Each structure stands twice: as C-alpha cells, then as structure tokens.
Amino acid sequence: MTGRPRRAAAFAAVASIAVVSPTLGLVTAVPFALIAVAAAFLISSGPVFELFARPGDRQDQRLNGLAGFALAAAGLALLSTAPQLSMPETVFTATIFGVAFGNLGKQLLDIADVTELRAVVGFLIVGAAAAVAGQAAVTVQLRGEIDVALISFLAIAAVLLAAILRELLYERDDPVVLFTVGIALWGLESLAGSLDPTYLLIAVVLTGLLGYVSYALGTASIAGALTGVLLGLITIVYGGFGWFAVLIAFYGTGALASKFKYDDKSARGVAEENDGARGTGNVLGNSAVALVAVLGFAAADQLSAPEVLFVVAFSGSLATALGDTLSSEIGGLFDTPRLITTLEPVEPGTDGAVTWQGELAGLVGAAVIGILSATVLPGAETLVLAGVITAGGIVGITVDSVLGATVEGDRLGNQSVNFLATLGGAGGAVLIAVAVGLF
Numbered sequence: 001m002t003g004r005p006r007r008a009a010a011f012a013a014v015a016s017i018a019v020v021s022p023t024l025g026l027v028t029a030v031p032f033a034l035i036a037v038a039a040a041f042l043i044s045s046g047p048v049f050e051l052f053a054r055p056g057d058r059q060d061q062r063l064n065g066l067a068g069f070a071l072a073a074a075g076l077a078l079l080s081t082a083p084q085l086s087m088p089e090t091v092f093t094a095t096i097f098g099v100a101f102g103n104l105g106k107q108l109l110d111i112a113d114v115t116e117l118r119a120v121v122g123f124l125i126v127g128a129a130a131a132v133a134g135q136a137a138v139t140v141q142l143r144g145e146i147d148v149a150l151i152s153f154l155a156i157a158a159v160l161l162a163a164i165l166r167e168l169l170y171e172r173d174d175p176v177v178l179f180t181v182g183i184a185l186w187g188l189e190s191l192a193g194s195l196d197p198t199y200l201l202i203a204v205v206l207t208g209l210l211g212y213v214s215y216a217l218g219t220a221s222i223a224g225a226l227t228g229v230l231l232g233l234i235t236i237v238y239g240g241f242g243w244f245a246v247l248i249a250f251y252g253t254g255a256l257a258s259k260f261k262y263d264d265k266s267a268r269g270v271a272e273e274n275d276g277a278r279g280t281g282n283v284l285g286n287s288a289v290a291l292v293a294v295l296g297f298a299a300a301d302q303l304s305a306p307e308v309l310f311v312v313a314f315s316g317s318l319a320t321a322l323g324d325t326l327s328s329e330i331g332g333l334f335d336t337p338r339l340i341t342t343l344e345p346v347e348p349g350t351d352g353a354v355t356w357q358g359e360l361a362g363l364v365g366a367a368v369i370g371i372l373s374a375t376v377l378p379g380a381e382t383l384v385l386a387g388v389i390t391a392g393g394i395v396g397i398t399v400d401s402v403l404g405a406t407v408e409g410d411r412l413g414n415q416s417v418n419f420l421a422t423l424g425g426a427g428g429a430v431l432i433a434v435a436v437g438l439f
Helices: 003-042 047-052 055-060 064-081 089-110 116-141 148-168 171-191 197-216 222-238 241-259 262-268 280-298 307-331 356-376 382-406 414-435
Strands: none
Touching: 003 047, 003 064, 003 089, 003 116, 055 064, 064 089, 064 171, 089 116, 089 148, 089 171, 116 148, 116 222, 148 171, 148 197, 148 222, 148 280, 171 280, 197 222, 197 241, 222 241, 222 280, 241 280, 241 307, 241 356, 280 307, 280 414, 307 356, 307 382, 307 414, 356 382, 382 414
C-alpha cells in the first residue's frame, strides 16, 4: 500500500482511538490533542512525516492535515465525554470513523482507476461499515443494547453528509467536515425514535436507487444526487413515505421539466446550467425549508407545536419549489416576458420576468403538491389543506419573481433567492392556515 491509500490508512488508525472513548472518558481528547501538537510543531521530516504528509504539508514542513484532523477529533471528544455536555459517544465514533474509514475506502478504489462515482460509493460503503462497527463496539463497552437500525441510520447519514461536504470542499477542510457531521448527527440522534430495520432498509434502497437514477439520467451531479439521497432518507425516517412521495413529486417533475425542450431553452439562453444537472446548492436552495419542517414535525411534541403546522410549512415550501421550477422551465419557452415589478417587456431569461404561460404552469405545479400533500400527509380536511398549500405556493412563486426583479444577481444568487422563496411559500401557507382555522 503506497501513496494516498497508505496515508488514508494512517488517518484511520488515528481515528480508531475514538472506539475506546467509553473506557478513557474525558481523557479521550488527550491523545488526539497530543497528536495535533506533534503534527503542528514537532514532526517536520522522517518516516512518520512521510506517512501522513499531504502535498501542501511538504512545502510547509508541517503536518497541517493531521493537525487539523486530530484537533477536530479532540474537540468532538470533549463534546462527547465532558460531564456537562451530552453528545452520545456513538455519535462521536460514527463521525470520526465515517470520515476517516470512508476516505480509506475511496482511496483504495482510486488506485484501481475507477470512475468518480465508484470511488464515492467506496467512501460510503467502507465508511458506513466502519461507523456501524465503531458504534457497536462503543455500545458494548457502555453495556447498552445495540440498536442495529439506529446505528445503521446514523452511520449512513454520517457518510452521506461527509461525502457531500468533501465533494464541495478541499481535502484540507477535514476539520470542517468532522465538526459539521458531528453536530448534524448529534441533532439527528436526539430526534430519532425506534426504527424498524426493514423500514430503514427499504428507505435506504429506495433513496439510493432514485439517487443513482437521477445521476445516470443527468438530472443531478454526484453531489446533488448525494444531497437528494440524504434529504430523502431523513424525510422517510422522520416523516414517512407520504412525506417522501411529496418530495419526490417535486424532484421528479422538476427534473423532467428541466430536460423538457432543453436544446430550445439553451438556444434562448434560459436553460439550466450543466445540461440541467442539479447540484447540492440547487437541491438545498429548494429543499432546506422542507428539511427543517420534517425535523420540526419529528420534534413537535418537544416543541409543543401542532403537527399540521409542519405539514403545511413542508408542503408550502415544495409547492413553491415545484411551481417556480415549472414557471421558469415552461415560461422560458415563450416570448414577450414582462418584468413582474413594472410589467415592462424584457428579454427571455431576465430575472424576475414572467409570462402568462409560465404563471399557469407554476399554478399547476403548486396545485399538484397541494393535492398530493392533502392526500398522503396527516392534516385537516383534504380540500381545505390542498387550497392552503396551493395558495402558499403562489405566494412563494411571487416572492421568487419579485426578488428576481429586485435583488437577484448583484446582491443574491439564484440559490439564495430559491431559499427565500420557499421560506416565503412556507410562511405564506402557515399564515393562510391560521387565517382559515386549520390550527
């Protein structure tokens, strides 16, 4: 084993310290801290340096990568073992193992000159397997009962989020990856109840299959597909398959709309970039509000809030997302668009421009989400709920157009506008629901 795989194996060996955290307790942070100090100030050459050194480390004569990794691990160890804090040791171990062993799996496949997709799959499989094993070992030391479904879910969530972040960031950003995964996993664990292994298996297979199909069809990049898989898995675990059906209605219809007459839209300068493949930013811009709503639904009892509040917010945000997507993708095929703020004729593709055909398509998209949500999600009377969600979607679509005409471009990017629009759609739906007495 040479080069990157050997370095990845060395990092995985350092990560293995996490598995004895129940035995070491607060002292767990000490070996990680000592390694960080040695990497930053003491080791500048020799076999150990060569084992851990990344290309930039040789120029600096300092093991920056190892120092950052070990320091982040020490910080998470303190969160996990300090008496006044409460990060579960299983979460700590899943985070460290998922990132370190996942990278080992990726590097082992990289030397076989496989495709980028297969290397990412190697990261996911090896990282998840190691995270499951690490959590099981920690649970045994704590004399607890191993919940196979829960530790599997946490392991899969950890490696999916880590893989997404590593696609977006640089290798030197491992400390950011570790802390982000650790904190996110901590939150997910705190909301997780009892999971049925079969239910989880179906969720993983279903979301994984749809993620692969979206990548294979060119409707999502690797990072975008991974983000969709993670959001879908969280939606099923904390909401249910009905919630997932609504989410997929947006993803699937939106993806088809992006591909519809793509060459014509490209010639007009209004086509989605990257041949219509959606990246992480696009997925999160349209789905982040829905994700928060799903987690809010899971925490409804703790928040003393009505569940229908989160149903309405979830669906209102996705009604906006689908309505806006259809409005843009269909409306962009027609001439004589007008700026929503002044109604002046503008060129196709102008931010904030609308056509009556696009507005009609947006209304249909919002109504599709409204009707589907009212059918498959828990809530009030079907027709009332469908109307509330559709109206919220129209509010969000209008917010998107107004923001596009006023602040998009110089002040806000498209993804930020999408986020604010879906937030507006969720908020609008909630306010309308209150007005009609849904809760």
